Amino acid sequence: xxFNEITPIRHILSPDxxxxxIVTVAGWVRSVRKGKQFSFVAxxxxxxxxxxxxxxxQKVSNYEEVSSLLLGSSVQFKGQLVxxxxxxxxxxxxxxxxxxxxxxxxxxxxQKKSTSYEYLxxxxxxxxxxxxxxxxxxxxxxxxxxTHEFFTKRGxxxxxxxxxxxxxxxxxxxxxxxxxxxxxxxPTTEGRIDYxxxxxxxxxxxTVSGQLAGExxxxxxxxxYTFGPTFRSENSNTARHLAEFWMIEPEVSFADxxxxxxxxxxxxxxxxxxxxxxGQKEMxxxxxxxxxxxxxxxxxxxxxxxxxxVRITYTDAVEIIKKSGAKFEYPCDWGLELQTEHEKxxxxxxxxxxxxxxxxxxxxKAFYMKQNPDGKTVRAxxxxxxxxxxxxxxxxxxxxxxKLMTRVDELKMNKEALWWYFDLRRFGSVPHAGFxxxxxxxxxxxTGMKNIRxxxxxxxxxxxxxx
Amino acid sequence: xxFNEITPIRHILSPDxxxxxIVTVAGWVRSVRKGKQFSFVAxxxxxxxxxxxxxxxQKVSNYEEVSSLLLGSSVQFKGQLVxxxxxxxxxxxxxxxxxxxxxxxxxxxxQKKSTSYEYLxxxxxxxxxxxxxxxxxxxxxxxxxxTHEFFTKRGxxxxxxxxxxxxxxxxxxxxxxxxxxxxxxxPTTEGRIDYxxxxxxxxxxxTVSGQLAGExxxxxxxxxYTFGPTFRSENSNTARHLAEFWMIEPEVSFADxxxxxxxxxxxxxxxxxxxxxxGQKEMxxxxxxxxxxxxxxxxxxxxxxxxxxVRITYTDAVEIIKKSGAKFEYPCDWGLELQTEHEKxxxxxxxxxxxxxxxxxxxxKAFYMKQNPDGKTVRAxxxxxxxxxxxxxxxxxxxxxxKLMTRVDELKMNKEALWWYFDLRRFGSVPHAGFxxxxxxxxxxxTGMKNIRxxxxxxxxxxxxxx
Numbered sequence: 001x002x003f004n005e006i007t008p009i010r011h012i013l014s015p016d017x018x019x020x021x022i023v024t025v026a027g028w029v030r031s032v033r034k035g036k037q038f039s040f041v042a043x044x045x046x047x048x049x050x051x052x053x054x055x056x057x058q059k060v061s062n063y064e065e066v067s068s069l070l071l072g073s074s075v076q077f078k079g080q081l082v083x084x085x086x087x088x089x090x091x092x093x094x095x096x097x098x099x100x101x102x103x104x105x106x107x108x109x110x111q112k113k114s115t116s117y118e119y120l121x122x123x124x125x126x127x128x129x130x131x132x133x134x135x136x137x138x139x140x141x142x143x144x145x146x147t148h149e150f151f152t153k154r155g156x157x158x159x160x161x162x163x164x165x166x167x168x169x170x171x172x173x174x175x176x177x178x179x180x181x182x183x184x185x186x187p188t189t190e191g192r193i194d195y196x197x198x199x200x201x202x203x204x205x206x207t208v209s210g211q212l213a214g215e216x217x218x219x220x221x222x223x224x225y226t227f228g229p230t231f232r233s234e235n236s237n238t239a240r241h242l243a244e245f246w247m248i249e250p251e252v253s254f255a256d257x258x259x260x261x262x263x264x265x266x267x268x269x270x271x272x273x274x275x276x277x278x279g280q281k282e283m284x285x286x287x288x289x290x291x292x293x294x295x296x297x298x299x300x301x302x303x304x305x306x307x308x309x310v311r312i313t314y315t316d317a318v319e320i321i322k323k324s325g326a327k328f329e330y331p332c333d334w335g336l337e338l339q340t341e342h343e344k345x346x347x348x349x350x351x352x353x354x355x356x357x358x359x360x361x362x363x364x365k366a367f368y369m370k371q372n373p374d375g376k377t378v379r380a381x382x383x384x385x386x387x388x389x390x391x392x393x394x395x396x397x398x399x400x401x402x403k404l405m406t407r408v409d410e411l412k413m414n415k416e417a418l419w420w421y422f423d424l425r426r427f428g429s430v431p432h433a434g435f436x437x438x439x440x441x442x443x444x445x446x447t448g449m450k451n452i453r454x455x456x457x458x459x460x461x462x463x464x465x466x467x
Numbered sequence: 468x469x470f471n472e473i474t475p476i477r478h479i480l481s482p483d484x485x486x487x488x489i490v491t492v493a494g495w496v497r498s499v500r501k502g503k504q505f506s507f508v509a510x511x512x513x514x515x516x517x518x519x520x521x522x523x524x525q526k527v528s529n530y531e532e533v534s535s536l537l538l539g540s541s542v543q544f545k546g547q548l549v550x551x552x553x554x555x556x557x558x559x560x561x562x563x564x565x566x567x568x569x570x571x572x573x574x575x576x577x578q579k580k581s582t583s584y585e586y587l588x589x590x591x592x593x594x595x596x597x598x599x600x601x602x603x604x605x606x607x608x609x610x611x612x613x614t615h616e617f618f619t620k621r622g623x624x625x626x627x628x629x630x631x632x633x634x635x636x637x638x639x640x641x642x643x644x645x646x647x648x649x650x651x652x653x654p655t656t657e658g659r660i661d662y663x664x665x666x667x668x669x670x671x672x673x674t675v676s677g678q679l680a681g682e683x684x685x686x687x688x689x690x691x692y693t694f695g696p697t698f699r700s701e702n703s704n705t706a707r708h709l710a711e712f713w714m715i716e717p718e719v720s721f722a723d724x725x726x727x728x729x730x731x732x733x734x735x736x737x738x739x740x741x742x743x744x745x746g747q748k749e750m751x752x753x754x755x756x757x758x759x760x761x762x763x764x765x766x767x768x769x770x771x772x773x774x775x776x777v778r779i780t781y782t783d784a785v786e787i788i789k790k791s792g793a794k795f796e797y798p799c800d801w802g803l804e805l806q807t808e809h810e811k812x813x814x815x816x817x818x819x820x821x822x823x824x825x826x827x828x829x830x831x832k833a834f835y836m837k838q839n840p841d842g843k844t845v846r847a848x849x850x851x852x853x854x855x856x857x858x859x860x861x862x863x864x865x866x867x868x869x870k871l872m873t874r875v876d877e878l879k880m881n882k883e884a885l886w887w888y889f890d891l892r893r894f895g896s897v898p899h900a901g902f903x904x905x906x907x908x909x910x911x912x913x914t915g916m917k918n919i920r921x922x923x924x925x926x927x928x929x930x931x932x933x934x
Contacts, residue, residue: 002898003719003726008622008689026721027689028895046689046720047622074895076721102866102896109894125887126894128687137688141624148615155475155514157608160906162925163630163696164643164673164711166932176631176666177650178643178673180700183660186650193650199643199700199710200932206631206645213924213934220595221604222475222494222513229630229695233647233666243666244631252470253513254493254543259470399569420592420934427576427593428495428541429569431469439627457680458629465633465667467680467887 002026010047012081012091019081025052025093026076026101028129029069039067041095043075046128049135049281053092054079066098072108072129074101117454124458125467132289135282136455139275140443142282146274147227147248147439150267156223156250161210163229166202167417174234175205176243206231211434212421214251215397218432219424225250227439235462239451242440244460251434257370257379257396260433261356264383264392265309267437268354272305275446290448297448304385307353314338314360314377320350335361343382343389355384367407370396370433381435388445394435401425477514479548479558486548492519492560493543493568495596496536506534508562510542513595516602516748520559521546533565539575539596541568584921591925592934599756602749603922606742607910609749613741614694614715614906617734623690623717628677630696633669634884641701642672643710673698678835678901679888681718682864685899686891692717694906702929706918709907711927718901724837724846724863727900728823731850731859732776734904735821739772742913757915764915771852776821779813781805781844784824787817802828810849810856822851834874837863837900848902855912861902868892 007023027045037058042051054077056066069075079095086092109123110130120127127133148158164178180199181187187197195203210226217224226249233243252259275283276298283298290297312320321332321342326349330339338357346355359377362369369378383392398404404425408415415422443455453459458467474490494512504525509518521544523533536542546562553559576590577597587594594600615625631645647666648654654664662670677693684691693716700710719726742750743765750765757764779787788799788809793816797806805824813822826844829836836845850859865871871892875882882889910922920926925934 001723001725001729003722003729006721010622026897028686046624046685046687072895074897101898102894104894107893109890123887125683125890126687128684129895130687134687137626137684138624141626141688144625145615145619148612152612155477157513157605158611159604159608159924160611160696160713162711162927162932162934164698164927164932165934167934176645176647178645179650180643181650183644183646183648183650183653186653199702199929200927201930202932204932216592216934217595217604217924218513219495220513220593220597220601229627231631235666244629246627254473255470256468258468262468262470420590423576423590423592426574427569427571428539428596430493430541431568457626457684460629460631460667462666463668465629465631465669465671467629467632467634467683 008047009045009050009052012052013048013050013089017091020083022078022080022096023093024076024078025054027052027074029071029073029075031071032067032069034067039063041066041069041075041077044134046134049131049138049285050089053084053086053089054095055092056095056098060095060098062098062100065100069100070104070106070108072104072110075099076101117451121453121459128457131285133454135279135285136443136447136449137457139279139282139447140439140455142274142278143271143443143446144227144439146271146278150270151225151250154223156225157217157221159210159214159217159224159226161207161213161226161228163207164200164204165207166200166204167212174232175208176231176233178204178206208232209436210247210249211251211436214249214434215421215424215432218251218253218434219428219430222254223250223252237462239453240441242452242456242459242461245456246439247436248439249434249436251432253430253432255396255433256431257358257381257394257433260394260396260435261309261311261358261381261383264381264394264435265354265356268383268385268391269305271442272301272446276301276305286447295448300386301446304354309354309356309383310351311356311358313358317346317357321345324350335363337364338382340389343384344387347384347386347389353386357382357384365395367411367413368395368397368404370398371403371407379433385445388441391441391445392435392437394433396431396433399425399429399431401429475514476512476517476519479519480515480517480556484558487550489545489547489563490560491543491545492521494519494541496538496540496542498538499534499536501534506530508533508536508542508544510544511601513601516598516605516752517556520551520553520556521562522559523562523565527562527565529565529567532567536567537571537573537575539571539577542566543568584918588920588926598752600921602746602752603910603914603916604924606746606749606914607906607922609741609745610738610910610913611694611906613738613745617737618692618717621690623692624684624688626677626681626684626691626693628674628680628693628695630674631667631671632674633667633671634679641699642675643698643700645671645673675699676903677714677716678718678903681716681901682888682891682899685718685720685901686895686897689721690717690719704929706920707908709919709923709926709928712923713906714903715906716901716903718899720897720899722900723898724825724848724900727861727863727902728776728778728825728848728850731848731861731902732821732823735850735852735858736772738909739768739913743768743772753914762915767853768913771821774820776823776850777818778823778825780826781824781828782826784813788812791817802830804831805849807856810851811854814851814853814856820853824849824851832862834878834880835862835864835871837865838870838874846900852912855908858908858912859902859904861900863898863900866892866896866898868896
């Protein structure tokens, strides 16, 4: 039994802790400073952003061993907690016993004090041991829990939508094939691959969205959300694309697009509040990093937390952008997609705050979105935040069976594969709506990290699936 | 704006609710009973197990339309809440306005009162609308949230381990291949498939476990857990196997097997308590179903919640089983795997309660488990519950670099692919341990459902990936 004997550093350093007793701590060395009579060990156990200082007296039997430890060595100390002499932390430990568990050598890949993010991606198995990635991944966890808490408090039920599927929800096409066929001996019928011999008896792929499954469940449980991995096999090597990423997709029966604008903005505010509350030390650390780049992470987030989200239609947004006189790389005109530069103009320059753009042209959007009476637009929305652009995309769904079928015919879609989805409009159809938030985009936004590969444990990108 | 105007039935029927005001409810018809002066509509909105009774007076303008509604039609009622005349519920509604949103016809697939689970799997998109599956999927959600709550309260950080991977964690071999290669035009080099042309530049598959990623993160963040989908491509058509299922895998630094036995039994108790507390009505409904089969769902769960988990070694367990004189289908002897029938003998007959079996023969278990000084056994454990057998499997991990490498050599494993995993023992290695719980097995156990296909939204099994 080890677990119960060790006090997490997070407890010791929490503001409520003032119990100056003898405890045992265990973790990894961040630095050792050898003095004349004492050595000072800064250690971290992963439970908190902060390092904890241990004062090791010469009288401790293995003083020399401890004093020569290198970064990353694992150690355990038993000692007396005392008021800290120096500034910064309130508490430190006077070691009575020290146990070296595993010494590192100069070979330890995290040796250097400042290691580039590019290099750390090559040792992604070790990077959670660094201050920056410790902060990022604790915050990712805090935001994940806040997500479950936000939706559960509001009466939503969580749903695991399928990962392997025969359906292409978005008609996107860029999908990973899943198979157990022996590629060296592929079965064929009349010159074509015979997928009836494959594990599922048909061609299957990795899901691009849990929405359609969410819609099925919203018709039974009322309010549901998914939170699971989704996949795109686009050959994009950018700082904003991953082949494997995690999405949160709520779906609500008896709700319209205004409800989703409310829910989405409340959710974004809830995430920011959770980060600032439960990840205070992490956010302070990341704010310092951002300031070195001339950015204000905390105050930008506080603005979005405290401001009402402006709502405008796509048509009005296009007018604002066209009238702005600002220079853009891409054209902006009614009927064209808004580019990130246009979105940032709205949030950063024109409104100076978060914006919800609604009612996009029908032809820009997916088949399932609710058609407006104008015949040209659909009840879609994007939630835009300063500095980033889109963080949430959603829509009210077309609940009218005839209108949905007409749209599906216009787009010449394969109706057979979606018979079950159409059933939702044939039997007990109700107005409903939902949205999607990409977890990694949200973590980038809140931590200020600039590359999406640095906010997911083991990123999956073209030519890269190590670890 | 619809969402805010509608009162969830869960609120109205909660014990605290006693506000007899005018509200609007919306949902789906469960039954309509037409009387002389009044019709009685039982409706459900998915927020709770219970149906809600609406009394519709002849004076309501569309009384005839409402009175002829069939099961599954979607409706909205505005009316006065009043004390219920009948027994059962405390509150009912006297309708002032009724709005029929979408009528169902006799074609509605859930028409018949009693529909078999087999049939409902064919309409898995509609089955969350039934009482049984509503209960099961609300409980699945309750257990998922309880999982996040349990680990978060104990200072664990949540981690998304990768889904697409080039690593086979268990050496199990039964994996799904993930590819973007065009199977009709496979690139080859010297007669073999050239995976360097594939999306990730190498052969990749769907993960069988998040453990190894969890171990990397435990060395940085201390205590972590994964909760994500895992995959096996075994060709098993049983009531206990899925190709795609969800696993929860905690991993704890500075912990041994005893700690995992503590943590695992506390977790099982927490799940049961959450189901009984937050899913009380659902559990009462499922207990009734179980009683029809001669089983006591609630009292069996309460026993496990309240009892201490007995701990014995595998060696002692084998002795008990051999001495029992009971008849088994499979042999039981030291060195053989315990079969479910043996596990059930321990829990149901011998100990009459939950049992933790530890220290299994080395050759039955995975390469990464901590070797005991006896040279024959490893620090593995299985947590067994009455009626089911294994619900959790875990181990302390081998943290000694040399011992791990010797074992890897004995097993003639490919060391190259796991260089990063071995790094964890080279640099700052610490004693650590973890376990895995299959969410679907836990949901079966707690809901009393007998087929694993009935506890996951859209089951994936051989020849079946519909929806």
